[in-house]
Amino acid sequence: MKKRSLFFTVIMYSIIFLLLFPLVILFVWSFTKNWPWPNIVPKAFGLRAIKYVFSPTSKSLKTLLFSVWLSSVVTIITLFISIPAAKALGLYKFKGKRLFKLLILAPIIVPPVAVSMGIHVTFIRLGLANTFLGVVLMHIIPCIPYGVRILTNVFEIIGESMEMQARVLGANPYKTFFYITLPMISPGLVSAGSLIFIVSFSQYFTTFLIGGGKIVTFFMLMFPYIQSGDRMMASVYSLIFILTSLVLFVVIEKTVKAYYKAENYFYI
Known part of the structure; x- marks a missing residue:
C-alpha cells in the first residue's frame, strides 16, 4: 500500500510540475530581453512587453x-x-x-x-x-x-x-x-x-x-x-x-x- 501511495504521489507531483513549468517559463520570458543558449538564466530583463500591452495605444x-x-x-x-x-x-x-x-x-x-x-x-x-x-x-x-x-x-x-x-x-x-x-x-x-x-x-x-x-x-x-x-x-x-x-x-x-x-x- 505504501509503494502504491508513493507511486501515485510521484505521478501527481509530476503532472503538476509538467503543468506549471511551462507557465513559469512564460512568466520569465515576459520580462526577458535576451536569453541565449546555453545560459540557464536570462542575460537581460525589461518591461517592453508589459508596458505595450497595458498602454492605451x-x-x-x-x-x-x-x-x-x-x-x-x-x-x-x-x-x-x-x-x-x-x-x-x-x-x-x-x-x-x-x-x-x-x-x-x-x-x-x-x-x-x-x-x-x-x-x-x-x-x-x-x-x-x-x-x-x-x-x-x-x-x-x-x-x-x-x-x-x-x-x-x-x-x-x-x-x-x-x-x-x-x-x-x-x-x-x-x-x-x-x-x-x-x-x-x-x-x-x-x-x-x-x-x-x-x-x-x-x-x-x-x-x-x-x-x-x-x-x-x-x-x-x-x-x-x-x-x-x-x-x-x-x-x-x-x-x-x-x-x-x-x-x-x-x-x-x-x-x-x-x-x-x-x-x-x-x-x-
Missing part, C-alpha cells in the same frame, strides 16, 4: 474584453443549441442515431480551411461577412461538437427518471427543465461551456476570414508575435490569454455553485 485590454464578450455570446448560443440535441441523442432511440452522432463531429473532422472558404462565400452573399454576427455564427460551428458530445454523455448518465417523477407529480415541462434537468446537468454545462469558450477564444483563421480584419480578437493580436518569434511579447499575451480563461472558469463555477446553494436554501 495598443488597445490590447479593449480587444481582450471584446474577445471575452464574443466568446461568451458564442458559448451561450452553443449551449442553447447543444442541450436539446444532446438530450435527444442521449435519451431517445431513433433510426440513424449513430449517423447523427458522427455528423455532429463533422466540423472538427473536416479541414476547417475548406469549410471556412465555402461559408465565407455564402456569408458574402447574405451580407454577414465582416460582421460581428457572422463571426459568432462561424465560431458556433466548430464549438457545437464539443457541447453536444459532453452533454450527450451527461444525459446518458443521469437518464430521465427524475424528469418522469416530476411530471408524475404534476410539474409542467418548464418547471421540470429549470428545477430538475438544469441543476442535474449543471456540472456538464460548466465543463462544456468552458471548453466551448476556449475553442471560440482561440479561433484565428475563421475570425480573420469571416471578420475581414474589421472584427479583431485577442488571439489575432497574439498570433503575429508568436509567428515572428518575439518571445517577450508572445509570452505576455499568452499569459493573459491563459489567465483570462482560468479566471472565467472559476467565476462560472463559483456562480453556478452559489446559485444552486441559494436555490436549495430558498426551498428548504
Whole structure:
C-alpha cells in the first residue's frame, strides 16, 4: 500500500510540475530581453512587453474584453443549441442515431480551411461577412461538437427518471427543465461551456476570414508575435490569454455553485 501511495504521489507531483513549468517559463520570458543558449538564466530583463500591452495605444485590454464578450455570446448560443440535441441523442432511440452522432463531429473532422472558404462565400452573399454576427455564427460551428458530445454523455448518465417523477407529480415541462434537468446537468454545462469558450477564444483563421480584419480578437493580436518569434511579447499575451480563461472558469463555477446553494436554501 505504501509503494502504491508513493507511486501515485510521484505521478501527481509530476503532472503538476509538467503543468506549471511551462507557465513559469512564460512568466520569465515576459520580462526577458535576451536569453541565449546555453545560459540557464536570462542575460537581460525589461518591461517592453508589459508596458505595450497595458498602454492605451495598443488597445490590447479593449480587444481582450471584446474577445471575452464574443466568446461568451458564442458559448451561450452553443449551449442553447447543444442541450436539446444532446438530450435527444442521449435519451431517445431513433433510426440513424449513430449517423447523427458522427455528423455532429463533422466540423472538427473536416479541414476547417475548406469549410471556412465555402461559408465565407455564402456569408458574402447574405451580407454577414465582416460582421460581428457572422463571426459568432462561424465560431458556433466548430464549438457545437464539443457541447453536444459532453452533454450527450451527461444525459446518458443521469437518464430521465427524475424528469418522469416530476411530471408524475404534476410539474409542467418548464418547471421540470429549470428545477430538475438544469441543476442535474449543471456540472456538464460548466465543463462544456468552458471548453466551448476556449475553442471560440482561440479561433484565428475563421475570425480573420469571416471578420475581414474589421472584427479583431485577442488571439489575432497574439498570433503575429508568436509567428515572428518575439518571445517577450508572445509570452505576455499568452499569459493573459491563459489567465483570462482560468479566471472565467472559476467565476462560472463559483456562480453556478452559489446559485444552486441559494436555490436549495430558498426551498428548504
